[in-house]
Amino acid sequence: MKRDAIPRKAIEPRSSAAEPRDGGVQSVDRALHIIETLAEDDEGYRLSDLAVRTGLSTSTVHRLLATLEKRRFVQFDRTESKWHVGAQSFSVGATFTRRRNFTAQAMPYLRKLRDLTRETATRRANHFRFTEVASSLPRKNISVFQK
Numbered sequence: 001m002k003r004d005a006i007p008r009k010a011i012e013p014r015s016s017a018a019e020p021r022d023g024g025v026q027s028v029d030r031a032l033h034i035i036e037t038l039a040e041d042d043e044g045y046r047l048s049d050l051a052v053r054t055g056l057s058t059s060t061v062h063r064l065l066a067t068l069e070k071r072r073f074v075q076f077d078r079t080e081s082k083w084h085v086g087a088q089s090f091s092v093g094a095t096f097t098r099r100r101n102f103t104a105q106a107m108p109y110l111r112k113l114r115d116l117t118r119e120t121a122t123r124r125a126n127h128f129r130f131t132e133v134a135s136s137l138p139r140k141n142i143s144v145f146q147k
Contacts (some may be wrong), residue, residue, distance in 0.1 A: 024036030030056060033066045035073060035089055 030111060037053050038045060047065070051058040068074040072088035106123045113121040 001123060027064070030054070030060065030066055031073075034061065034064055034068065038074060038085045039084060039089075042084075044077060044080065044084040046082055050083060 033054050047062060051061045065074055072086045075084050075086040110121040110123060
């Protein structure tokens with residue numbers, strides 16, 4: 001029985017996975033490399049695919065995934081036997097967005113565009129599925145978080 005193959009672009013294993021970058025901690029570098037690799041594809045990866053893509057041994061990848069799973073940085077889909085980025089990875093990444101306050105930076109430009117065009121102006125952050133709207137109705141600014 002053949003498993004459904006997912007078409008993916010050919011990627012060479014990264015040579016830096018085996019060595020820490022800039023004298024860093026090897027296990028941390030490898031764990032982050034796994035998370036970065038998982039983030040490349042929403043379909044997820046099987047253990048063996050992750051090992052090939054990261055250039056790490058299957059046993060090393062499995063140990064790191066087990067640790068990352070305990071901390072909710074990755075999650076395992078048992079029905080498809082695939083690994084995905086976990087909720088904690090999103091929480092940590094969302095901190096960057098909150099710290100930068102993109103909404104406050106964008107709103108003056110959205111309001112100006114709205115006023116010039118007399119149309120609703122929108123900024124959408126696709127990765128976070130968050131939309132800011134400067135409505136064509138005066139003084140109506142709306143932020144919508146979409147699932």
